[in-house]
Amino acid sequence: MKPVKIQIHVHALAQLAPLDKAGFADLRQYNRYKKQQIYAQRNAHLSAFAGTEIADADIALSAYGKPFLPQPEIAFNHSHSQKNYALALSAGMRDLGVDVEDLDRKVRFEALARHAFHPHELDRWNALEQAPEYWFKVWTAKEAVLKAAGLGIRMSLNELDTQAHPEQNGGVCSHPSLGVFAYQNFQLAHVMLTVAWRSELSCKGFAFPEIQLLQH
Numbered sequence: 001m002k003p004v005k006i007q008i009h010v011h012a013l014a015q016l017a018p019l020d021k022a023g024f025a026d027l028r029q030y031n032r033y034k035k036q037q038i039y040a041q042r043n044a045h046l047s048a049f050a051g052t053e054i055a056d057a058d059i060a061l062s063a064y065g066k067p068f069l070p071q072p073e074i075a076f077n078h079s080h081s082q083k084n085y086a087l088a089l090s091a092g093m094r095d096l097g098v099d100v101e102d103l104d105r106k107v108r109f110e111a112l113a114r115h116a117f118h119p120h121e122l123d124r125w126n127a128l129e130q131a132p133e134y135w136f137k138v139w140t141a142k143e144a145v146l147k148a149a150g151l152g153i154r155m156s157l158n159e160l161d162t163q164a165h166p167e168q169n170g171g172v173c174s175h176p177s178l179g180v181f182a183y184q185n186f187q188l189a190h191v192m193l194t195v196a197w198r199s200e201l202s203c204k205g206f207a208f209p210e211i212q213l214l215q216h
Contacts, residue, residue: 006093007212008195009045010100010188011085015216016041019083042078042087049089050074066150077147081105081191088195093209095181095198097148099140103190109135116142118161128166136192138164141171141183144196149178172199184211 013019017034024030039056046054050072060070068075075096078087082105088098109130113122121138128134141162146155155177162173162183169185182199185192197209 005210005212006088006090006096006195006197007049008089008098008186008193008214009087010191010193010213010215011041012216013080013083013085016085038078038080038085041085042076045087045089046074046076049091062150064150066147079143079147084191086193090197090209093197095148095150097144097146097150097196098193099143099147100191100193101136101140103132103136103187103192107132107135112139116157118158120161121164124164124166131166133187133192134164134166137166137169137185137187137194138162140192140194141173141185141196144183144194145173145178145181148181148196148198151178182208186213188215 016037021027021030024033043054043056046069050069054069058069059067061067072091074089074091075094076087076089077097078085079098079100081100081102083102084100086098086100088096090096109132113125113135117125117138125134125138141164142157142160145160145162160173160175163171165171170183172180172182174180180199181196183194183196185194195211
């Protein structure tokens with residue numbers, strides 16, 4: 001049996017929309033333009049992946065408001081930081097989530113960790129002398145899993161223990177409200193990216209997906 005594939009596209013956000021807002025009347029107009037450009041890029045990748053033209057009207061929403069493509073059936077999720085955009089696609093892996101963060105982002109690390117990290121995650125981070133890379137690994141894993149679950153922010157972030165490992169770039173975590181999810185971390189030049197998908201606690205009947213990362 002061939003492994004299920006996940007395709008991830010990563011773009012510098014400046015490729016899609018100018019980072020300089022000077023040419024726009026106000027921030028609202030700029031954000032509207034940036035959203036249009038992101039959706040256009042999403043649809044272009046969906047079209048290439050599906051082998052047919054995909055437009056905004058073809059995108060459906062789940063009961064909790066998570067977008068998906070019903071025909072052909074493709075799970076997707078996207079994320080953008082201040083400088084980068086990421087889109088994950090899969091025709092066979094259900095409940096997909098992705099999160100991307102700039103490693104040079106100005107963060108109130110300790111305050112956010114105390115608010116959002118599970119006690120186990122906080123202990124691991126403190127044991128690593130509050131290493132920023134581990135913080136971003138936990139943060140993106142947590143966001144990707146919650147986005148994959150598709151429930152929106154309907155539980156406290158600190159209830160989920162991602163069990164992120166300081167040296168390994170991936171893992172499995174679970175929560176009674178979400179089920180079981182696996183995830184894979186990618187630390188690129190200036191970016192931390194994590195993709196997550198619904199999984200199982202055992203390997204019985206489960207094949208690890210083939211992940212294709214495409215940087216544009």
